[in-house]
Amino acid sequence: MTDHGLEQLVKPAAAAEPKPIEKVSIVISKGSLEGIYPGLIMANGARMEGMEANVFFTFFGLDAITKKRHNRIKVATVGNPGMHIPTIVGAIPGMSFLATKMMSRKMEKLDIPPIPEFVEMIADSGAGVYGCKATVDMFGLSKDDFVPQVTGVITVGEFYEKAAGGEIVFT
Amino acid sequence: MTDHGLEQLVKPAAAAEPKPIEKVSIVISKGSLEGIYPGLIMANGARMEGMEANVFFTFFGLDAITKKRHNRIKVATVGNPGMHIPTIVGAIPGMSFLATKMMSRKMEKLDIPPIPEFVEMIADSGAGVYGCKATVDMFGLSKDDFVPQVTGVITVGEFYEKAAGGEIVFT
Amino acid sequence: MTDHGLEQLVKPAAAAEPKPIEKVSIVISKGSLEGIYPGLIMANGARMEGMEANVFFTFFGLDAITKKRHNRIKVATVGNPGMHIPTIVGAIPGMSFLATKMMSRKMEKLDIPPIPEFVEMIADSGAGVYGCKATVDMFGLSKDDFVPQVTGVITVGEFYEKAAGGEIVFT
Numbered sequence: 001m002t003d004h005g006l007e008q009l010v011k012p013a014a015a016a017e018p019k020p021i022e023k024v025s026i027v028i029s030k031g032s033l034e035g036i037y038p039g040l041i042m043a044n045g046a047r048m049e050g051m052e053a054n055v056f057f058t059f060f061g062l063d064a065i066t067k068k069r070h071n072r073i074k075v076a077t078v079g080n081p082g083m084h085i086p087t088i089v090g091a092i093p094g095m096s097f098l099a100t101k102m103m104s105r106k107m108e109k110l111d112i113p114p115i116p117e118f119v120e121m122i123a124d125s126g127a128g129v130y131g132c133k134a135t136v137d138m139f140g141l142s143k144d145d146f147v148p149q150v151t152g153v154i155t156v157g158e159f160y161e162k163a164a165g166g167e168i169v170f171t
Numbered sequence: 172m173t174d175h176g177l178e179q180l181v182k183p184a185a186a187a188e189p190k191p192i193e194k195v196s197i198v199i200s201k202g203s204l205e206g207i208y209p210g211l212i213m214a215n216g217a218r219m220e221g222m223e224a225n226v227f228f229t230f231f232g233l234d235a236i237t238k239k240r241h242n243r244i245k246v247a248t249v250g251n252p253g254m255h256i257p258t259i260v261g262a263i264p265g266m267s268f269l270a271t272k273m274m275s276r277k278m279e280k281l282d283i284p285p286i287p288e289f290v291e292m293i294a295d296s297g298a299g300v301y302g303c304k305a306t307v308d309m310f311g312l313s314k315d316d317f318v319p320q321v322t323g324v325i326t327v328g329e330f331y332e333k334a335a336g337g338e339i340v341f342t
Numbered sequence: 343m344t345d346h347g348l349e350q351l352v353k354p355a356a357a358a359e360p361k362p363i364e365k366v367s368i369v370i371s372k373g374s375l376e377g378i379y380p381g382l383i384m385a386n387g388a389r390m391e392g393m394e395a396n397v398f399f400t401f402f403g404l405d406a407i408t409k410k411r412h413n414r415i416k417v418a419t420v421g422n423p424g425m426h427i428p429t430i431v432g433a434i435p436g437m438s439f440l441a442t443k444m445m446s447r448k449m450e451k452l453d454i455p456p457i458p459e460f461v462e463m464i465a466d467s468g469a470g471v472y473g474c475k476a477t478v479d480m481f482g483l484s485k486d487d488f489v490p491q492v493t494g495v496i497t498v499g500e501f502y503e504k505a506a507g508g509e510i511v512f513t
Contacts, residue, residue: 018194018335018336018337019335019336020331020332020335021331021334021335023360024331024339027380027511029380029513030424031423031424032423032424033423034230034231035424037230038198038200038229038230038341041305041327042327044327045326045327045328045330045331046327046331048327048328049328049331049332051331058380059376059379059380059424060376060424061424063424073423074423075423076423081202081203081204081244081245081246081247081267082201082202082203082206082230082231082232082234096423103309106309106310107309110305110308110309112305112309134383134452134454137452138445138448138449138452138454139448155387156383156384156386156387156388156390157387157390157391159387160362160363160366160387160388160391160393161362161391163363163509164360164361164362164363165360165361166360167334167338167339167509168339168366168509168510168511169198169339169341170341170380170384170511170512170513171200171341189365189506189507189508190506190507191502191503191506192502192505192506195502195510205401205402208401209369209371209400209401209512212476212498213498215498216497216498216499216501216502217498217502219498219499220499220502220503222502252373252374252375252415252416252417252418252438253372253373253374253377253401253402253403253405274480277480277481278480281476281479281480283476283480338505338509338510339510340369340510340512341512342371342512
């Protein structure tokens, strides 16, 4: 391949076609609607392209797979200038509820399901759904607290093992 | 190269020189000044090193490439303990404006341009600038709402295709 | 390898054993307790598995390696719906202090050290600890402001060089 006579022939082909991504391992670490959706959308997109996908929920991201919480995830209306809502207004009780309703309705129109159904859909498509052992222990949770789609509660070391050969996306 | 007689010679060389990164694909998902700058700085740094760089704007990160908004991006003064401002103070109307002015002035001294110019500079240097189709649809935006540097509005699947052979950095 | 007679034999082996991850380069960009811990936990996990690990502190993440600040890092109680605290309550002076105490105590029970000790431990284990030049300049800091574990203050380009051959994890 390093034969200089072939350079023109070989180089462009090599540059034009990098090896497609075969696997993504997505970490979801935030507990807000706008913190959880990007990771789920990226996992779903990966599965739709036939890539292997694993989703690893850690810190407040665990809410997305916790039975008591996954139906009650909200948009952050303060500390998020992207919402274009002044802090004083965003802090009014009920504002987060309103913003959440609004975003959920927009998601629905685009056929993006609510978080519980989205996690189910991703798991059904063959993605791995994992909880992070360190934060599961920290929050005093056990496997029973999680939705049945959770394949396991794993350590960071086990996460790296599963992620080998692919891209890590921390959200 | 796997001839065992050469092991001492070959191994250190292999360990010392991993293949340089050839491409980075950066996702910008947040709409605050401190949420947008790191991705732009990493894209710019990549181009300066001669690496291929693509920037993919999603969720509130879309503000950075939206004509009506890219001049009005602010620092989050609440929900960000890193600002060292008590929440009660950070919530005072105008505080975010002040903090934004302060950070912008510091950026200017370092020759880091404001966001609109920075996006232009990165695009001029040859980086790809993309909007995320799912969130563009969700926010009801169209290509006309974006600055001319936006090369296209693409799906997650298309993003993965472009990212092949490089590193994904989600910010 | 593309000999079709060998397909059954070759394919499963290739799919089952991707090359283990050899290196992770972790960027810590946030200044809250829940923004800093995930990166430190991932760096520590990488070292425990024998992987090379570099941690690169940028923007508000610099607090974790700044002598005057690393003992005073707090949980964000507003703008973080994952905390399950209404904004109005989260904004009460002292709430962030209480939430921080609570999380720190839980961390301690799990043998996860406070941030200053954690950075020390990771450095002692052989991980590289770096500050980001652009933000160090922006905040007007110098090497003396940092804990002794900081190996250097480097540019984005130097970060990419160090990250070559591994995964980049931006937190």
